[in-house]
Amino acid sequence: MGTIIQFNHVNKQFTRADHQQLTVLKDVDLAIEAGSIFGIIGYSGAGKSTLIRLINGIETPTSGEVLVKGVAVGSLDHQKLRDLRRKIGMIFQQFNLMPSRTVFENVALPIRFSGLDQATIRTKVTHLLELVGLPDKADVYPATLSGGQKQRVAIARALVSDPEVLLCDEATSALDPQTTADILQLIRQLNAELGITVVVVTHEMQVIEDLCQGVAVLDQGQIVESGNVYNLFSDPQQPLTKKFIATTSKLDLPQEVVDSDLLTLSGHQQLIKITYVNSTAIEPLISYISRQFQVNANIIVGDIKILQQKPLGGLVIILDGDQQAVDQSLAYLKAQKIRLEVLKHA
Amino acid sequence: MLEQFFPNVVASSDAFGTAIIQTLEMLVITGIVSFVISLAIGVLLVVTQRGGIAENVVVWQLFDKLINFFRSIPFIILIAALIPLTRIIAGTAIGVKGTIFPLIVGITPFFSRQIESALNELDPGLVESGQVMGLSVWQIIHAVYLKESIASITRVTTITLISLVGLTAIVGVVGGGGIGDFAIQYGYQQNQQDATIACVLVLLVIVSIMQIIGTLISKQTQH
Numbered sequence: 001m002g003t004i005i006q007f008n009h010v011n012k013q014f015t016r017a018d019h020q021q022l023t024v025l026k027d028v029d030l031a032i033e034a035g036s037i038f039g040i041i042g043y044s045g046a047g048k049s050t051l052i053r054l055i056n057g058i059e060t061p062t063s064g065e066v067l068v069k070g071v072a073v074g075s076l077d078h079q080k081l082r083d084l085r086r087k088i089g090m091i092f093q094q095f096n097l098m099p100s101r102t103v104f105e106n107v108a109l110p111i112r113f114s115g116l117d118q119a120t121i122r123t124k125v126t127h128l129l130e131l132v133g134l135p136d137k138a139d140v141y142p143a144t145l146s147g148g149q150k151q152r153v154a155i156a157r158a159l160v161s162d163p164e165v166l167l168c169d170e171a172t173s174a175l176d177p178q179t180t181a182d183i184l185q186l187i188r189q190l191n192a193e194l195g196i197t198v199v200v201v202t203h204e205m206q207v208i209e210d211l212c213q214g215v216a217v218l219d220q221g222q223i224v225e226s227g228n229v230y231n232l233f234s235d236p237q238q239p240l241t242k243k244f245i246a247t248t249s250k251l252d253l254p255q256e257v258v259d260s261d262l263l264t265l266s267g268h269q270q271l272i273k274i275t276y277v278n279s280t281a282i283e284p285l286i287s288y289i290s291r292q293f294q295v296n297a298n299i300i301v302g303d304i305k306i307l308q309q310k311p312l313g314g315l316v317i318i319l320d321g322d323q324q325a326v327d328q329s330l331a332y333l334k335a336q337k338i339r340l341e342v343l344k345h346a
Numbered sequence: 347m348l349e350q351f352f353p354n355v356v357a358s359s360d361a362f363g364t365a366i367i368q369t370l371e372m373l374v375i376t377g378i379v380s381f382v383i384s385l386a387i388g389v390l391l392v393v394t395q396r397g398g399i400a401e402n403v404v405v406w407q408l409f410d411k412l413i414n415f416f417r418s419i420p421f422i423i424l425i426a427a428l429i430p431l432t433r434i435i436a437g438t439a440i441g442v443k444g445t446i447f448p449l450i451v452g453i454t455p456f457f458s459r460q461i462e463s464a465l466n467e468l469d470p471g472l473v474e475s476g477q478v479m480g481l482s483v484w485q486i487i488h489a490v491y492l493k494e495s496i497a498s499i500t501r502v503t504t505i506t507l508i509s510l511v512g513l514t515a516i517v518g519v520v521g522g523g524g525i526g527d528f529a530i531q532y533g534y535q536q537n538q539q540d541a542t543i544a545c546v547l548v549l550l551v552i553v554s555i556m557q558i559i560g561t562l563i564s565k566q567t568q569h
Contacts, residue, residue: 056478078482085480100494100567109489110479141569161480291472 004197010064012050020338024050026038026221038189040207042218056088057081084292090157093170095150097142104138107156128156168200172258184211205244217241219334230308234277251305251314258343265346268323273341275314289329295321354538365528368442372514376449377507378455388461389487400483416455424452425520445522453510458504465491467498496567504560508553
């Protein structure tokens with residue numbers, strides 16, 4: 001499909017009120033595929049919000065360039081920039097609906113000055129409200145809606161100019177888990193049906209896991225790791241990435257648990273962790289080693305999910321048997337397409 | 347009944363009626379003209395300020411300092427200082443005609459600041475969403491700033507008009523007419539206590555009506 005958004009060596013500095021320079025983004029390189037859902041994750045203050053606002057020119061880079069469909073956003077005059085913004089919808093954590101306008105008027109606002117006739121506007125808005133599942137809310141004011149409904153209205157408003165890109169700035173961070181899941185489902189559906197490119201910034205790894213194909217990890221203004229979501233989840237390199245992934249995984253046992261009496265080992269027992277790296281099938285590894293090498297495999301923790309049609313996660317187990325059986329089992333496991341980590345010996 | 351409590355007012359009822367009409371004239375004309383000018387200056391201050399949608403340090407500094415300058419002059423001194431200019435603009439410096447110009451100059455800086463603070467109360471997220479949907483500066487001003495601030499603008503307009511009532515009384519002192527003039531002439535100089543009380547009551551009614559209307563509009567526009 002090709003690249004739709006590209007960052008080339010983008011730096012962004014702010015001059016604070018006391019004339020101090022504050023570097024928000026450092027040498028950011030990024031390429032986002034057209035039609036994909038791309039996530040940017042980082043803690044508060046990492047520069048995510050600034051980064052996403054460079055795409056629609058609300059912020060301008062101090063150096064470097066941001067290309068949207070091959071055109072540098074910074075090179076556009078006022079009129080062209082406004083034309084570009086109509087092709088890039090955006091939704092926010094706090095929804096930003098106009099309180100004095102009805103749901104219908106809110107959704108119609110971006111095309112109100114576009115020269116479209118009233119009938120066309122009515123058709124478009126009605127269609128979009130159906131698409132986001134709020135056909136009966138056209139004439140109510142935003143204050144009467146729930147958070148999830150407000151975000152649906154915001155999504156309809158963001159889509160009314162038929163954009164090619166949808167920017168989501170912490171769009172689910174103010175919502176409860178169930179509503180978050182519903183909104184993510186809606187975004188996935190829009191991506192699939194309309195082919196719209198989606199860029200998400202979030203501090204929740206779960207959002208990345210549920211929604212995105214590509215991801216970049218932002219730490220203090222720098223992209224420390226990026227790539228395909230499965231690869232990043234199955235084989236994270238950076239400590240920050242591991243920290244984020246740990247928030248969605250149950251496999252990382254705290255050291256106190258590993259050291260506790262619960263996991264006291266005896267004989268030739270070993271506490272091991274196996275994780276999927278990039279396999280396409282879940283092999284019956286545990287049954288195999290217990291039959292073949294006569295070891296007992298006591299599963300302590302298990303967390304396996306399917307991400308992008310591939311298994312992700314793993315097991316923490318205690319291998320129990322004689323010395324040879326345990327060694328052979330470990331050797332066998334090492335030869336498989338999994339990662340093996342011995343957490344503790346007897 | 348009226349004769350019993352307000353003998354002097356009844357005796358000069360024509361002058362009292364004229365005074366009320368003069369005060370209302372001053373309020374309406376000054377209120378409308380100053381509202382339009384203050385709205386323009388308030389918007390200008392908000393959009394040209396640091397981080398505004400049409401940031402312009404020079405314009406902002408100019409209007410900011412100008413407002414500070416005029417606000418630092420006590421109104422009674424301002425009236426006197428403006429007399430030559432008032433004569434040029436209004437043709438006279440006395441009567442209702444001569445009060446409109448100093449009243450506008452007196453109230454507009456305060457009114458502009460009030461409008462500015464009302465507009466700045468608006469959630470910046472709303473302005474940003476106007477920007478991201480590709481609206482122009484003018485479209486954001488009227489479809490976001492003004493439209494979404496109607497309730498706050500009504501509130502500050504009520505406050506300002508009530509302050510303006512005070513100013514119209516002061517202009518009376520320098521021969522401007524109106525209720526202030528009546529209170530000074532009859533109540534103070536001729537020591538007719540009932541005239542002063544009648545003036546207070548009329549002003550109380552005017553202010554109350556303004557407050558009631560303001561609150562009503564403010565409520566109507568909030569959803």
